[in-house]
Amino acid sequence: MPRRTFRAFVELEGMYRNIVEQLVLHAVNNGITKFTRLKAEKYRDVRSLYPQLPSHYAYTACQDAAERAHSFLRLKKMGRARKAYPEVRSVSIWLDDHLWRVEGLTSISIATHRGRLRVSIELNRHFLRYVNRGWRLTTEAKVKLDRRNRRLVLYLTFKKEVNEYRPKAYITVDVNENAEAVLIDGVVYLFETGLSRVTLGYYYRRRSVQEKYDRVYGPGNRPERRVLKRLGNNEKALKKEIRWKLATLIVREAARRQAAIVLERLGREPAKGMIERIKDPQLRHRVFQAAFKGIQRAIEEKAREYGVPVIYVNPRNTSKVCPIHGAEIVYGGNRHGVCSKGGETWHRDVVACYNLLLRALGGDGGYAPSRQRALVTVDGGPVPLGPTAAHEPTPIVRGAWARWRSLRPIMNETDD
Numbered sequence: 001m002p003r004r005t006f007r008a009f010v011e012l013e014g015m016y017r018n019i020v021e022q023l024v025l026h027a028v029n030n031g032i033t034k035f036t037r038l039k040a041e042k043y044r045d046v047r048s049l050y051p052q053l054p055s056h057y058a059y060t061a062c063q064d065a066a067e068r069a070h071s072f073l074r075l076k077k078m079g080r081a082r083k084a085y086p087e088v089r090s091v092s093i094w095l096d097d098h099l100w101r102v103e104g105l106t107s108i109s110i111a112t113h114r115g116r117l118r119v120s121i122e123l124n125r126h127f128l129r130y131v132n133r134g135w136r137l138t139t140e141a142k143v144k145l146d147r148r149n150r151r152l153v154l155y156l157t158f159k160k161e162v163n164e165y166r167p168k169a170y171i172t173v174d175v176n177e178n179a180e181a182v183l184i185d186g187v188v189y190l191f192e193t194g195l196s197r198v199t200l201g202y203y204y205r206r207r208s209v210q211e212k213y214d215r216v217y218g219p220g221n222r223p224e225r226r227v228l229k230r231l232g233n234n235e236k237a238l239k240k241e242i243r244w245k246l247a248t249l250i251v252r253e254a255a256r257r258q259a260a261i262v263l264e265r266l267g268r269e270p271a272k273g274m275i276e277r278i279k280d281p282q283l284r285h286r287v288f289q290a291a292f293k294g295i296q297r298a299i300e301e302k303a304r305e306y307g308v309p310v311i312y313v314n315p316r317n318t319s320k321v322c323p324i325h326g327a328e329i330v331y332g333g334n335r336h337g338v339c340s341k342g343g344e345t346w347h348r349d350v351v352a353c354y355n356l357l358l359r360a361l362g363g364d365g366g367y368a369p370s371r372q373r374a375l376v377t378v379d380g381g382p383v384p385l386g387p388t389a390a391h392e393p394t395p396i397v398r399g400a401w402a403r404w405r406s407l408r409p410i411m412n413e414t415d416d
């Protein structure tokens with residue numbers, strides 16, 4: 001934006017920051033976490049501090065400050081606050097319906113101490129996606145100054161009226177280190193992600209780069225840093241792509257069937273002890289983030305966008321008990337096991353997917369699915385489970401599913 005207009009926003013941000021700092025100090029000193037109380041006590045002071053500022057900034061700054069004080073006081077209570085007072089480091093200016101409005105399709109106006117300023121806007125893909133899905137803008141917004149590019153970044157909130165979503169079916173997702181098993185319409189698809197392999201691969205590449213460069217240039221040299229940075233960016237981009245593509249595929253299938261998505265409730269510790277063998281705690285954390293938490297977060301966010309509900313169930317023992325007989329499954333050295341009662345063979349990920357489904361249907365998150373529950377019906381049809389059913393997942397390599405927009409290719413294939 002023009003230098004002059006931008007300068008007005010820099011001034012505005014300065015005043016806003018000052019107000020928020022003072023309000024936070026007052027709130028923390030007096031144990032205030034509610035916007036209404038903060039406003040009642042400080043509105044007059046704030047107004048007299050900057051009388052040239054539109055009065056609604058006093059409201060939004062009180063909301064902003066109350067939220068900061070609230071989270072700081074909570075951290076303090078838990079003994080995790082590092083300082084006596086919260087620092088107001090990064091500021092985005094909170095706007096309400098009086099402070100900004102849309103002007104046509106290409107600009108907005110924002111009320112400032114220098115009157116209403118018109119700012120032309122550039123919409124991004126994310127925005128258009130939400131609008132296309134029937135989301136509407138709310139009146140609140142936040143604006144952040146991007147000094148380097150002399151522009152404002154506008155953060156918007158969308159809302160949507162939704163009909164009660166009564167799931168007609170469930171899609172269960174069991175995540176393991178290198179694949180996601182997904183149960184859809186009675187078939188378990190095993191989508192290869194290779195996420196832990198990606199993490200480990202980059203880890204070892206980084207280590208060998210470090211050793212090589214350290215030998216030649218000494219530790220912490222510039223060329224080494226450059227190579228490491230590039231490797232880090234590549235790794236991040238690849239993982240992100242894998243996660244988002246798969247999340248989109250799964251959520252689309254759920255939306256098409258009006259299904260809910262069932263995920264494991266993850267604890268703070270790595271799931272199922274699967275990655276316990278990785279000794280380096282930092283590396284273990286990264287594998288966990290990539291393979292479990294990161295995937296869940298991607299699914300959650302996509303599901304929100306499509307209005308698909310996500311259900312969490314207790315993951316305990318989900319791969320240890322036969323979904324039909326409720327008896328223990330004895331695993332050999334690989335991912336295949338035999339039911340100790342019925343004698344049928346199971347693939348670990350298939351077991352996990354069905355048990356997640358049973359728990360979602362049982363609704364109690366318990367970890368001992370009974371034979372009754374295995375016979376509960378979904379959408380009129382029985383859960384397709386029988387001793388004769390195929391207990392093998394359908395594996396799909398990454399190169400294949402990454403190009404799909406829906407599961408149709410594989411479904412047509414299995415129909416034949």
Ligand SMILES: [Zn+2]
Pocket residue numbers: 322323324325326327339340341342343344
């Ligand atoms: Zn069995």
